[in-house]
Amino acid sequence: MSETREYVPNVIKAEEMDPKFKYEISKLPGAEKLMLCFQCGTCTADCPISRFNDFYRPRKIARMVQLGLKDRLLSDDALWLCSTCFTCVDHCPQGVEIAGIVRVLRNLTVKERAVMPLVSKELASNILKAGYVYEFPESRLKRREMRGLPPLPKPNLEDVKKIFELTGSSEMLEKAKTFEKVKS
Amino acid sequence: MSELKYLVFLGCVIPYRLASYEISARKVLKKLDVELVEMPEFNCCGFPMDPINHDLMLTLAARNLCLAEKQNLDILTLCNGCFSILNETNKVLAEDKDVREKINGHLSEIGMEFKGTIKVKHLVHVLVEDVGFEKIKDAVKKPLANLRVAQHGGCHIVRPAKHVNHGDDPENPTMLKNLIRLTGAECLDYMDETECCGNPIIGVNEEVPFQMAREKLEHVRAVKAQALITVCPFCHMMYDLNQPRIERAFNEKFGIPVLHYTQLLGLAMGFTPEQLLLNQLRVKPTELVSQIQQ
Numbered sequence A: 001m002s003e004t005r006e007y008v009p010n011v012i013k014a015e016e017m018d019p020k021f022k023y024e025i026s027k028l029p030g031a032e033k034l035m036l037c038f039q040c041g042t043c044t045a046d047c048p049i050s051r052f053n054d055f056y057r058p059r060k061i062a063r064m065v066q067l068g069l070k071d072r073l074l075s076d077d078a079l080w081l082c083s084t085c086f087t088c089v090d091h092c093p094q095g096v097e098i099a100g101i102v103r104v105l106r107n108l109t110v111k112e113r114a115v116m117p118l119v120s121k122e123l124a125s126n127i128l129k130a131g132y133v134y135e136f137p138e139s140r141l142k143r144r145e146m147r148g149l150p151p152l153p154k155p156n157l158e159d160v161k162k163i164f165e166l167t168g169s170s171e172m173l174e175k176a177k178t179f180e181k182v183k184s
Numbered sequence B: 001m002s003e004l005k006y007l008v009f010l011g012c013v014i015p016y017r018l019a020s021y022e023i024s025a026r027k028v029l030k031k032l033d034v035e036l037v038e039m040p041e042f043n044c045c046g047f048p049m050d051p052i053n054h055d056l057m058l059t060l061a062a063r064n065l066c067l068a069e070k071q072n073l074d075i076l077t078l079c080n081g082c083f084s085i086l087n088e089t090n091k092v093l094a095e096d097k098d099v100r101e102k103i104n105g106h107l108s109e110i111g112m113e114f115k116g117t118i119k120v121k122h123l124v125h126v127l128v129e130d131v132g133f134e135k136i137k138d139a140v141k142k143p144l145a146n147l148r149v150a151q152h153g154g155c156h157i158v159r160p161a162k163h164v165n166h167g168d169d170p171e172n173p174t175m176l177k178n179l180i181r182l183t184g185a186e187c188l189d190y191m192d193e194t195e196c197c198g199n200p201i202i203g204v205n206e207e208v209p210f211q212m213a214r215e216k217l218e219h220v221r222a223v224k225a226q227a228l229i230t231v232c233p234f235c236h237m238m239y240d241l242n243q244p245r246i247e248r249a250f251n252e253k254f255g256i257p258v259l260h261y262t263q264l265l266g267l268a269m270g271f272t273p274e275q276l277l278l279n280q281l282r283v284k285p286t287e288l289v290s291q292i293q294q
């Protein structure tokens, strides 16, 4: 578990802090309440992911964003461990939506650092090809029919492609490097 | 004539991997006079795209909502993930003018517009709020007396509370428990019932979700439940499909069958295990089936 991860020194240098970061982040949907975090730790205490490793800590993420430690945040793949259970969102006494902040940071990593999990890239390219996250082989569609199930609704691939383009996602996908696993 | 009519949103995972869920759901809903209309067209709800681009997720989801609006039908999902994404998008676009205008800008390019005229419901919400306990009770012909099960409803049909709004208590959800009790089975309490299955991160890390699932299965075993009941394909795969791998990873033996709620209800309605595809489960519910057939 924890011994497989590198030890990152905790001393923060002044030049690491980007004072504007917290304002940029709290403008984005889901992260609006960031500045209300008073570090009570409820989110970390109740986070199921935090229970099973020694480094994914939602409270720490909130503080790091407040301090503007952008580089550390966006280069840490721990960000991809949130399972979006929303326990932290429901329990935070200040109404901070940690899951929303984590999503904002992930989106930013993809946009600015051009990196995403391999699985996300695969799912995205499947959606572009099939409209679904899987490409259904003929045999599976036949089996549906044999079981008396109605045919699967058809995808509208033209629209899907347009949506990827309109939201800047096609370009993001093309550029993005990938990583396979997050060590824990 | 059926009064309850929904556009059924199957999602991707159920038709690809869990025919047992789809088939049992269609069977029990038909018995309850719920009419399902198929989606005229489909694209992924957007759930797996939220981590990489929130606007992509919102637009993919909104496109599905527009299709439902055109038919003037509420959406019924069988998947917690689809429910969560479609419901969140439906709420956020209705309430936040800026987001709505932005997403409608994208949608106008494909000849669509979000209006906010329909609702999104998960199977559990439809059964509790629209079908009602009386009707379900009447449809139970073979009560599953002496059966003791536990439930895992999953996160996204109760959390985050600010979006879900179906009256169930996220700290102590009772909707699925009450639905289980209608089948005649006993629904047991166990430790940490509301804990997440962990499946959303399995693509980047298996160790953490496996430990979470192991703990869940231990808690379920501790109360001697004969089966775990789920209402989401992701939770189901975590505990059923992955159970043998979890057993190997921790050198444990659980052997806990994981049934879709619709299979449990189907059995209580008198459908056979074969009709409900119980044989498709990874962990075979052999004991449970023979107890029911006695």
Ligand code: SF4
Pocket (backbone or CB within 6 Å): A036, A037, A038, A039, A040, A041, A042, A043, A044, A058, A059, A062, A091, A092, A093, A094, A095, A096, A098
């Ligand atoms: S629960 Fe809320 S206020 Fe407390 S540390 Fe977490 S985000 Fe901050």
Ligand code: SF4
Pocket (backbone or CB within 6 Å): A043, A046, A047, A048, A049, A050, A058, A081, A082, A083, A084, A085, A086, A087, A088, A089, A098, A099
């Ligand atoms: S949503 Fe993410 S950060 Fe929040 S409690 Fe769940 S796993 Fe932890």
